[in-house]
Amino acid sequence: MATMTIAKALNEALRKSLETDPKVVLMGEDIGKLGGVFRITDGLHKDFGEQRVIDTPLAESGIVGTAIGLALRGYRPVVEIQFDGFVFPAYDQIVTQLAKMHARALGKIKLPVVIRIPYGGGIGAVEHHSESPEAYFAHTAGLKVVSPSTPQDAYWMLQQAIDSDDPVIFLEPKRRYWDKGEVDTDGIPAPLHKARTAREGTDLTLAAYGPMVKVCLEAAAAAAEEGRSLEVVDLRSLSPLDFDAVQASVEKTRRLVVVHEAPVQLGMGAEIAARITERCFYHLEAPVLRVGGFHAPYPPARVEEEYLPGLDRVLDAVDRSLAF
Amino acid sequence: MSVKSTAAKPRTPRTGTRGGAKRREGEPELVQLLTPEGERVQHSEYSIDLSPEELRGLYRDMVLTRRFDAEATSLQRQGELGLWASLLGQEAAQIGSGRATRPDDYVFPTYREHGVAWCRGVDPVNLLGMFRGVNHGGWDPNENNFHLYTIVIGSQTLHATGYAMGISKDGADSAVIAYFGDGASSQGDVAEAFTFAAVYNAPVVFFCQNNQWAISEPTEKQSRVPIYQRAAGFGFPGVRVDGNDVLAVLAVTRAALEHARSGQGPMLVEAFTYRMGAHTTSDDPTRYRLDEEREQWEHKDPILRLRSYLEKDGIADEAFFAGVEEESEALGKRVREAVRAMPDPDPMSIFENIYADGHALVDEERAQFAAYQASFADSPEGH
Numbered sequence: 269m270a271t272m273t274i275a276k277a278l279n280e281a282l283r284k285s286l287e288t289d290p291k292v293v294l295m296g297e298d299i300g301k302l303g304g305v306f307r308i309t310d311g312l313h314k315d316f317g318e319q320r321v322i323d324t325p326l327a328e329s330g331i332v333g334t335a336i337g338l339a340l341r342g343y344r345p346v347v348e349i350q351f352d353g354f355v356f357p358a359y360d361q362i363v364t365q366l367a368k369m370h371a372r373a374l375g376k377i378k379l380p381v382v383i384r385i386p387y388g389g390g391i392g393a394v395e396h397h398s399e400s401p402e403a404y405f406a407h408t409a410g411l412k413v414v415s416p417s418t419p420q421d422a423y424w425m426l427q428q429a430i431d432s433d434d435p436v437i438f439l440e441p442k443r444r445y446w447d448k449g450e451v452d453t454d455g456i457p458a459p460l461h462k463a464r465t466a467r468e469g470t471d472l473t474l475a476a477y478g479p480m481v482k483v484c485l486e487a488a489a490a491a492a493e494e495g496r497s498l499e500v501v502d503l504r505s506l507s508p509l510d511f512d513a514v515q516a517s518v519e520k521t522r523r524l525v526v527v528h529e530a531p532v533q534l535g536m537g538a539e540i541a542a543r544i545t546e547r548c549f550y551h552l553e554a555p556v557l558r559v560g561g562f563h564a565p566y567p568p569a570r571v572e573e574e575y576l577p578g579l580d581r582v583l584d585a586v587d588r589s590l591a592f
Numbered sequence: 593m594s595v596k597s598t599a600a601k602p603r604t605p606r607t608g609t610r611g612g613a614k615r616r617e618g619e620p621e622l623v624q625l626l627t628p629e630g631e632r633v634q635h636s637e638y639s640i641d642l643s644p645e646e647l648r649g650l651y652r653d654m655v656l657t658r659r660f661d662a663e664a665t666s667l668q669r670q671g672e673l674g675l676w677a678s679l680l681g682q683e684a685a686q687i688g689s690g691r692a693t694r695p696d697d698y699v700f701p702t703y704r705e706h707g708v709a710w711c712r713g714v715d716p717v718n719l720l721g722m723f724r725g726v727n728h729g730g731w732d733p734n735e736n737n738f739h740l741y742t743i744v745i746g747s748q749t750l751h752a753t754g755y756a757m758g759i760s761k762d763g764a765d766s767a768v769i770a771y772f773g774d775g776a777s778s779q780g781d782v783a784e785a786f787t788f789a790a791v792y793n794a795p796v797v798f799f800c801q802n803n804q805w806a807i808s809e810p811t812e813k814q815s816r817v818p819i820y821q822r823a824a825g826f827g828f829p830g831v832r833v834d835g836n837d838v839l840a841v842l843a844v845t846r847a848a849l850e851h852a853r854s855g856q857g858p859m860l861v862e863a864f865t866y867r868m869g870a871h872t873t874s875d876d877p878t879r880y881r882l883d884e885e886r887e888q889w890e891h892k893d894p895i896l897r898l899r900s901y902l903e904k905d906g907i908a909d910e911a912f913f914a915g916v917e918e919e920s921e922a923l924g925k926r927v928r929e930a931v932r933a934m935p936d937p938d939p940m941s942i943f944e945n946i947y948a949d950g951h952a953l954v955d956e957e958r959a960q961f962a963a964y965q966a967s968f969a970d971s972p973e974g975h
């Protein structure tokens with residue numbers, strides 16, 4: 269077991285993939301000498317050279333579009349989008365091309381492209397650097413969407429995403445990049461699309477992913493002091509989503525609060541609430557509640573803490589659920 | 593170590609022969625009216641005749657802009673700004689082009705056009721709100737015909753082109769200038785802007801500040817031909833100007849804007865310059881750039897260049913330079929105080945100005961959030 273940050277775990281995962289599969293190539297803006305603006309590719313250009321770690325022109329549509337071509341030629345491109353807000357120039361390529369080609373080719377071609385996106389807020393950034401675009405991608409059939417919340421998951425999930433023959437949108441919770449944790453680099457990793465019980469509890473289930481898992485664990489710890497037992501489910505994968513795991517937890521606790529940074533309206537929480545209501549109608553003691561961003565543009569940094577779901581907003585929802 | 597991946601020797605900046613550095617084979621000289629040593633030279637196509645007062649004004653503009661920029665950099669270091677994108681080294685490109693615009697022209701900047709904003713009469717303090725994190729813009733674009741800063745690379749070139757198409761439709765004779773970087777020239781949006789501008793003969797000047805770098809990537813990673821030459825493929829003229837020569841930039845941009853205003857369509861100006869500092873305050877150029885490169889460019893400093901011309905030709909005296917110095921101190925102080933006094937936004941402002949017409953969901957969420965906030969005020973232990 270080694271202790272490392274999420275950033276380091278991702279770096280190690282990329283290194284491992286480059287070592288084990290000569291078809292893996294990394295592509296993105298500033299990922300070479302600079303090692304990416306978050307240094308996730310630090311040292312890889314030096315060790316694997318510019319044929320494997322490709323500094324691309326400043327053109328996201330170009331990056332994803334050519335990654336598709338490389339994949340058609342048998343490569344496994346791992347694309348870095350510099351920040352969440354800059355994935356949209358590539359959105360057309362991702363949604364209209366990458367997601368659909370396997371189906372259109374009657375399954376005869378595979379598109380093993382990973383698109384890594386540092387996402388979410390909480391780092392005091394300027395506009396377009398704090399977005400949570402997951403719903404756009406999860407809404408699109410043909411794409412897989414995952415988001416780790418621990419160094420352990422970062423390490424394994426990225427390698428699993430690269431191994432996958434399907435396109436994967438790999439969402440990296442950027443404000444957790446520097447969080448440390450244990451990483452078992454030898455063991456057998458959990459399946460990529462399985463949710464994980466991050467904390468056991470009996471009174472209510474908090475379902476979250478990426479940056480919000482930590483907030484939910486803190487909320488559960490705070491609630492425990494008041495004698496409430498909250499279960500925290502780390503979804504890990506958003507498409508496909510492990511509804512069975514959420515259902516099992518809700519059948520036990522009978523209450524569910526879904527937490528994410530992205531706006532509540534038509535977000536992941538809406539989907540989870542609807543499906544869990546269908547599956548668990550007779551088990552639920554309260555409507556499924558959602559905590560998330562407002563129907564407003566991500567605000568300037570000095571008010572982002574008000575916008576982002578924090579401990580208090582999660583606990584407020586817990587109170588409301590328990591009051592039913 | 594080499595910055596350019598294919599070459600073994602260190603990358604030298606390309607500039608005109610007068611700058612003393614090498615040119616790529618087949619590359620025409622860039623337009624220059626003032627050598628790095630501050631000698632006035634003539635150019636067959638572009639000339640300029642400025643009054644002593646105008647010349648002094650350009651100097652003042654550049655010094656004050658640099659001072660403002662330096663102040664913002666230190667304010668970032670002191671934690672007053674979350675981020676700053678410095679224009680250090682690009683003063684001539686910005687002041688020269690900014691002073692070429694008419695009040696009725698419209699400017700579409702990126703996020704680094706602090707000197708152009710200065711020329712347009714935007715209070716520099718307003719530029720800082722976004723970098724402090726108290727707003728996403730902070731000024732009324734129509735007040736000075738200076739659009740909001742754009743972070744998503746290249747987007748504004750299309751807005752500029754559309755605006756210019758509107759000017760044509762209105763039969764007006766003003767022009768638009770769109771700023772972007774050498775990195776931005778790779779974006780699809782920029783190529784599409786070129787296409788639209790050419791097809792609709794839109795009165796827009798595309799002003800590329802080629803500062804040699806897009807964060808860590810040299811221009812070679814964006815283009816195999818000099819950027820100004822790209823215009824030809826779209827069917828409009830392109831010209832490269834010494835971006836550290838404020839006179840040449842002014843002359844060339846004036847001509848380009850006149851070209852646009854007189855119904856001849858778009859034009860691309862590539863201001864060949866250099867980003868002397870980091871990309872932004874979060875960047876670490878030592879990872880990818882050689883010190884010698886910066887040192888080479890320091891010899892071409894746009895402010896020193898104009899100053900030596902003003903001194904040599906007796907256009908300005910010590911009293912003038914001292915006066916500008918004093919003024920720049922005052923500007924620094926004003927900016928520092930104004931930034932420190934900038935309040936954090938009211939959390940309820942999150943719900944403001946999302947729609948012009950109002951929206952039921954926003955109203956609902958606003959009310960819920962207000963009640964939630966109020967619940968803390970009531971709680972005995974407070975929060």
Ligand SMILES: Cc1ncc(C[n+]2csc(CCOP(=O)(O)OP(=O)(O)O)c2C)c(N)n1
Binds near residue numbers: 743772776
């Ligand atoms: C669409 C998009 N992709 C990536 C970024 C991140 N980014 C910000 S500035 C920059 C480099 C820009 O270089 P250039 O266009 O040459 O302008 P400069 O900053 O050098 O003036 C990058 C990659 C962005 N803002 N927008």
